[in-house]
Amino acid sequence: MDVYTIAVIPGDGIGREVVPAAVEVLKVLAEVHGGFHFKFQEFPWSCDYYAEHGEMMPADGLDILKGFDAIFLGAVGNPGLVPDHISLWGLLLKIRREFEQVINVRPAKALKGVASPLTDPQGFDLVVVRENSEGEYSEIGGRLHRGDDEMAIQAAVFTRKGTERVMRYAFELARTRRKHVTSATKSNGIYHTMPFWDEVFKDVQRDYRDVRVDSYHIDALAAQFVARPYVFDVVVASNLFGDILTDISGAVMGSIGIAPAANINVNGRYPSMFEPVHGSAPDIAGRGIANPIGQIWTGALMLEHFGHRDAAQELLQVMEDVTAEGIKTPDIGGHSGTRDVSDEICRRLRRR
Amino acid sequence: MDVYTIAVIPGDGIGREVVPAAVEVLKVLAEVHGGFHFKFQEFPWSCDYYAEHGEMMPADGLDILKGFDAIFLGAVGNPGLVPDHISLWGLLLKIRREFEQVINVRPAKALKGVASPLTDPQGFDLVVVRENSEGEYSEIGGRLHRGDDEMAIQAAVFTRKGTERVMRYAFELARTRRKHVTSATKSNGIYHTMPFWDEVFKDVQRDYRDVRVDSYHIDALAAQFVARPYVFDVVVASNLFGDILTDISGAVMGSIGIAPAANINVNGRYPSMFEPVHGSAPDIAGRGIANPIGQIWTGALMLEHFGHRDAAQELLQVMEDVTAEGIKTPDIGGHSGTRDVSDEICRRLRRR
Ligand SMILES: CC(C)[C@H](C(=O)O)[C@@H](O)C(=O)O
């Protein structure tokens, strides 16, 4: 019996609603599936925690997390309480960085029972592989002067190592799928880093001649996600571009509330973190209507990561059955609450 | 009789098809409308020009352009011939920078006869006001090391002056519309420049208390452009974010081929430049099927800029009548060629 220790961080806003719901589902799945078992331990690290302690997590927070097999996180951010760049760099982005979760994997596909806002999504099925450790997200930069002459500067840093790594990950993944990798670039406007990105892409593709490649500037690619999402298989993107593309692909699925994600540590030194694409959604928090599907699907990615493909498949199947039958939250046109959805998934898992 | 001298730069790819078509339309409009007259002069600056001369435009190119009332540009880029960052920074971006065209105005709305890919676009009508002189597009940066240790660094620079300027422009524009400004930020992930952007937005909004404001992170905003484009009026964005958002809003209209844009010089020292959102589209160039609507609508923005609102309105009206009747290019579901569309617009302008 495989036992996995999972650090659970609901975080802020709807994270506190969807995480408990998804944990419940995972517990039931383990129970009925057998073969593996979870030990969940919850941590209250969040903006509220910051309000009380002046930091997003305790000084030894990372040490504590390090001992777990994975981290299951909801969402971070409550700009009314803590400025976003403080809360995010103090928790979510800190974990991604310190635990070398250098790859962010974000699948998106047409789901039964979830209407896409597109008239013709044609059963699209893609994965964005996002660089998760460098690029446009950096703490390098600062401000100069005051008053009218004030300016802010921010450096984007792209290393060959980090860039190659995410591209190779994308190519390997493509080999298990439809063997097509699309690169998101902006080498026409972003003068230094993006031509570099293109060069590395050209280098890496030489090792994967069996994989079809193409490349779009991010503006055109974002438009294509709307116009023809079904032409993409694996899309490899920088930190920022991957962030933007996966909110779009979430919207194209029907709701950002259903989009799953995995922050993968590839060197085995630290736990990976599983956290959906959506944010803390302060506007709907506390009303029990947040969509738990993104968090539950993210749980399935965690199972896959542990090698339990069957259980992951089973969970996705039941999840889709439930939405297909109309038991779903308002963001995807239903009338159910967060717990109605997760309870129904549990009930069906038990019945199988 | 107002006479306007216009420097015409068709540029690359479909620019060479849609620009002549749009120039024809503008000539006819001037003829039938009276009150103003255009003097067009064409320049062959492009990637082909580069192939011959080793530069995108002659050394005195900017001096030549300076004497015109406006620049009417098609598209730049032919990556098969010249790397994109060379061609763009040698022509399009160079003109934007040197001529202090600090604001890029890009309207998008539901057009009659053009099917949106969205099931429910609800007659959306928005304008993205894009910072056009700094931000993520800079020549500041470079490379370090070779081989495995290679890295590329790129600085994004946001000045208070540039940021305030684009925001004030957006607020002033909103006062002539539905009095709502949305700020595109990413202050949760982009640590230095985006919190600065938010601060400036807070400062500027104090002078426009009659205007409703909100703020979205770029990822969420991109998703909202797909989910609910109709909730936006004026959206103010950085150089890169504005670039991405306007390709999305173009796609949401039904085709990036119809999206218009104006690069505005606000200090009166240099001409402004009118250039649609779409690129040179090498894949369809030379086939006579490029959509001229983006370039023609861009011509209407030029007329508005010169103060000829009536003529601009008339042109938009006829343009929409023509697409509404199904005389349109394949990208928006029609069977007509570039010239069929522009000829029909000319014919109708003459008949009025
Ligand atoms: C060609 C490219 C550099 C340009 C930009 O990114 O500004 C284009 O996409 C645009 O939107 O005008």
Ligand SMILES: CC(C)[C@H](C(=O)O)[C@@H](O)C(=O)O
């Ligand atoms: C909250 C934010 C910093 C984060 C990101 O931009 O990475 C989020 O949008 C995501 O996609 O995980």
